[in-house]
Amino acid sequence: MRLNHAELLTRFRRHAVRLTRQRAAIYTALAETTSHPTADDLYQTVKRQHPMMSRNTVYYTLGVLQQAGLVQEVNVGHEVARFDGNVTVHHHLICLGCRQIVDVMDEGLNQLAVSNGQARGFRILGHRVEFHGYCAGCQRGKLDVP
Numbered sequence: 001m002r003l004n005h006a007e008l009l010t011r012f013r014r015h016a017v018r019l020t021r022q023r024a025a026i027y028t029a030l031a032e033t034t035s036h037p038t039a040d041d042l043y044q045t046v047k048r049q050h051p052m053m054s055r056n057t058v059y060y061t062l063g064v065l066q067q068a069g070l071v072q073e074v075n076v077g078h079e080v081a082r083f084d085g086n087v088t089v090h091h092h093l094i095c096l097g098c099r100q101i102v103d104v105m106d107e108g109l110n111q112l113a114v115s116n117g118q119a120r121g122f123r124i125l126g127h128r129v130e131f132h133g134y135c136a137g138c139q140r141g142k143l144d145v146p
């Protein structure tokens, strides 16, 4: 999905974040991938077009964008945080082998609710379902091992 400037501006305004060139570059790089990159992956991507961008700027900016709700951290017990530019309700398939994270869009999962009496006074604002296992590639790899 390519983001145009007007759409970018709308999203930043909606989340009350000032749009700067650096923020635009980092946010766009994240919004245009579904690979759930680490901050360092993003830095490598952004650096190609913005050689002056520092690693610190990318880390700091991700924090700003996350605070504002423009991006989310997908933390799945991996040692390194992964980021998602898609903040609409969706779920993830997580490979325990190669660590890839794949989006799952499923209306049924979106409708999940805690059954009556289980909410324990929580006001629930959302949920995210994670499926853990091995992707097709990793399963094949496993079969090759004698």
Ligand SMILES: [Zn+2]
Residues within 6 Å of the ligand: 095, 096, 097, 098, 099, 100, 134, 135, 136, 137, 138, 139
């Ligand atoms: Zn895998």
Ligand SMILES: [Zn+2]
Residues within 6 Å of the ligand: 036, 084, 086, 090, 091, 092, 102, 103
């Ligand atoms: Zn995702």
